[in-house]
Amino acid sequence: MSWTDERVETLKRMWGEGQSASQIAKELGGVTRNAVIGKVHRLGLSNRATGAGPAKTETKPKAKAAPKAEAKPKAAPKAEPVEMKTEAAAPPRSTLPARKQIIPAGQPLPPQPSANEISPEALAKVNEVEKKAKKISLMELTERTCKWPVGDPATEDFWFCGLPVKQGKPYCEAHVGVAFQPMSSRRDRRR
DNA sequence: CCCTGATTCGC
DNA sequence: GCGAATCAGG
Numbered sequence: 001m002s003w004t005d006e007r008v009e010t011l012k013r014m015w016g017e018g019q020s021a022s023q024i025a026k027e028l029g030g031v032t033r034n035a036v037i038g039k040v041h042r043l044g045l046s047n048r049a050t051g052a053g054p055a056k057t058e059t060k061p062k063a064k065a066a067p068k069a070e071a072k073p074k075a076a077p078k079a080e081p082v083e084m085k086t087e088a089a090a091p092p093r094s095t096l097p098a099r100k101q102i103i104p105a106g107q108p109l110p111p112q113p114s115a116n117e118i119s120p121e122a123l124a125k126v127n128e129v130e131k132k133a134k135k136i137s138l139m140e141l142t143e144r145t146c147k148w149p150v151g152d153p154a155t156e157d158f159w160f161c162g163l164p165v166k167q168g169k170p171y172c173e174a175h176v177g178v179a180f181q182p183m184s185s186r187r188d189r190r191r
Numbered sequence: 192c193c194c195t196g197a198t199t200c201g202c
Numbered sequence: 203g204c205g206a207a208t209c210a211g212g
Contacts, residue, residue, distance in 0.1 A: 039203090042203065
């Protein structure tokens with residue numbers, strides 16, 4: 001894969017949106033997060049929004065790799081922008097459209113299966129697991145966290161399982177059990 | 192262990 | 203210019 005204008009554009013957009021290099025890499029496909037980071041640097045668009053935001057990249061001194069570095073010319077300080085603190089109170093949560101926020105989810109989230117189609121064993125297992133679920137938020141989902149949704153998305157009582165997924169699957173073992181039922185099994189149980 | 196970005200350096 | 207390897211850190 002090469003960096004076509006289109007791909008670079010996507011890279012810029014996503015990086016600007018605060019997406020991680022790995023997420024961008026997955027979106028683009030054919031490249032690793034290293035490639036993305038390398039490109040980001042070559043494009044000279046490293047530090048993202050300095051203002052508020054989740055980024056909060058701490059200043060890395062990089063003691064190891066910094067042979068040349070700067071001398072001691074304190075004459076040219078970096079006149080900090082003195083980020084305006086005019087916005088004392090946090091703006092209403094609804095300020096940002098929170099657009100599509102393309103997030104992890106490799107596969108589309110399946111609808112909650114009807115209770116009557118799930119084997120009693122699997123159901124019991126799930127109820128048990130949900131007690132110790134990590135209860136993570138949408139933003140915290142990764143390819144290795146169970147993406148099983150729990151609760152009502154319209155309320156505060158909503159979260160994703162978050163437990164370690166079962167190899168190659170989008171859910172933890174317990175949820176894989178209720179998500180992927182053999183056809184024969186489903187038919188036999190149907191009313 | 193999972194993840195993040197940063198840097199180096201051979202290609 | 204590219205990106206794997208490596209580093210540093212959460």
